Amino acid sequence: MTFLQRVDRPGAMASRWRRRRVCELRAEGMAQMVALRDISGSGARLDTRHPPALGAQVELRHPHAGSIIARVSEIGEGEIRISFDRQEGSVAFALGAIAADMTRD
Template sequence: MCVLHADSPSPAALEAVSGRGATIRSNAELTHGSNVTLVHPAAGEIVAEVHAVSETGIELSFLGDEHAVAFALSAVAADMTR
C-alpha cells in the first residue's frame, strides 16, 4: 500500500508503474494537472503530475528520469518478492 500526498495524505493502491508514470486507485479527489507525491514503502517517494482521473483509476505522469526508473524498478521488485 502506498500513500498519496496531495492536499492531505490518502491511501493508494499501485496498479501499474513504469519510468514514465503509474496507475493507482485512491479515494483522493484530484484534478488533472495537479502535482502530488506518491510514497511507496520500498521504492521511496516520487513527485508526479495527475494525467487523468477516471472511474478505473488515477494516471500519474513522472519525469521519466533516472529517479523515476529507479522508483518503478524498486516498486516492481518489491511486489515480486511478496
C-alpha cells in the same frame, strides 16, 4: 467490501506476477492510501476514491521504493494516472517498486 479489503485480499493481482501495493499519495495538503495498479518509468496507475485535481502535483510514497513527485495526468472511475519526469530517478523508483512487489513481505 472496503477499498483496502479489496486491495489486500489474497490473490488480488495487478498483473500475473505482481500484487497491488498500498501506497500513500500526498496532494493538496492531504494524504490518502491508494493501491498501485501499474507502474513504469513514465508514470503509474492508482486506485483511489478521492482523486486530486487534474494537473495537480502529487507525491507517491511506496513503502519500499521511497517517494517520487508526479502530476495527475488522467482521472477515471475510481482510478488516476500520474506522470513522472522520465528521468533516471523515475526509472529507479519504478524498478524498486516492481522488485519489492515481486517478493514476499
